[in-house]
Amino acid sequence: MGVFKTGYVQLRVTDLDAAVNYYGNVLGLVETGREDGKVYFKCWDEHDHHSIIIRQADGPGLDQFGFKTESPEDLAVFEKKLEAKGIKVSRTSAGEKLGQGEAISFEDRGGHRVEIYYKMQKVGNGLPLDNPDPYPPNLKGIAAPRLDHLLITSPNAAEDLEFYRDVFGFRLTEQVVDPTGAPIAVWMERSHTPHDLAIIPGKPGGFHHVAFYVENWTEIGRAADILAMNNVKIDAGPTRHGITRGHTIYFFDPFGNRNETFTGGYVPDIDNPPITWTLDKFWTGVFYWDRTEQGSFTEVYT
Numbered sequence: 001m002g003v004f005k006t007g008y009v010q011l012r013v014t015d016l017d018a019a020v021n022y023y024g025n026v027l028g029l030v031e032t033g034r035e036d037g038k039v040y041f042k043c044w045d046e047h048d049h050h051s052i053i054i055r056q057a058d059g060p061g062l063d064q065f066g067f068k069t070e071s072p073e074d075l076a077v078f079e080k081k082l083e084a085k086g087i088k089v090s091r092t093s094a095g096e097k098l099g100q101g102e103a104i105s106f107e108d109r110g111g112h113r114v115e116i117y118y119k120m121q122k123v124g125n126g127l128p129l130d131n132p133d134p135y136p137p138n139l140k141g142i143a144a145p146r147l148d149h150l151l152i153t154s155p156n157a158a159e160d161l162e163f164y165r166d167v168f169g170f171r172l173t174e175q176v177v178d179p180t181g182a183p184i185a186v187w188m189e190r191s192h193t194p195h196d197l198a199i200i201p202g203k204p205g206g207f208h209h210v211a212f213y214v215e216n217w218t219e220i221g222r223a224a225d226i227l228a229m230n231n232v233k234i235d236a237g238p239t240r241h242g243i244t245r246g247h248t249i250y251f252f253d254p255f256g257n258r259n260e261t262f263t264g265g266y267v268p269d270i271d272n273p274p275i276t277w278t279l280d281k282f283w284t285g286v287f288y289w290d291r292t293e294q295g296s297f298t299e300v301y302t
């Protein structure tokens, strides 16, 4: 029962053709559909219809994101829990959105639109289920195999932690605390990875980045090469995080939405105690090798 992954992220872009080129050819996502000014993509090794949606709009940023649940009954369970907290819940019927079954949606405490869904059309990963090769022959660009996590901004990460813990059972893996010990940034998981959702201080509804998983450190270097070849603005890295221990490179889509390719990290047991970073070690946590801010990491986001 419950949420088992961050399933999709919907981003605003100001030029759909340039976005299709970037997300399709540079990141190497697989286009799976178009509807109402939106283009749907998946990472190659995902079986579900989409994990990234881009929508033509006046400016960049995050429209909404979705968590996938294990059971169809979860929707009613979460609806009840949300309504008990005084949060308005909307329902979407099967077929109302491309490739997606019935869903509930709401606005979280930090001003982000969140959808919970159980069913999504299976389109396959480009490989047969019997006797598959390790990857399909027609990959393009960075070709990350799957979506990894999402980092958003909010005025009160401590309240958000309580909310995501209470309603969805998210487990805290790491936190940055202020001198009184109160969390000001939190990393949370449901998928036995260091994070599915992380929240740092910032404006309500803010979007810091979406991360795509790649297999190893060599693939992070290969991503850097492909970004440079395509004149993509690199923000920070390749480097290592203290928080999550992952290896990373950050970069921007043509509209200012930050993207990341991420690898490494660890596999947390569900009863692991959370790791705490004190404010004086914040930059060691973010960029372990440099131990100082790279790019405009906390100031620039959409």
Ligand SMILES: [Fe+2]
Pocket (backbone or CB within 6 Å): 149, 151, 209, 211, 260, 262
């Ligand atoms: Fe990240």
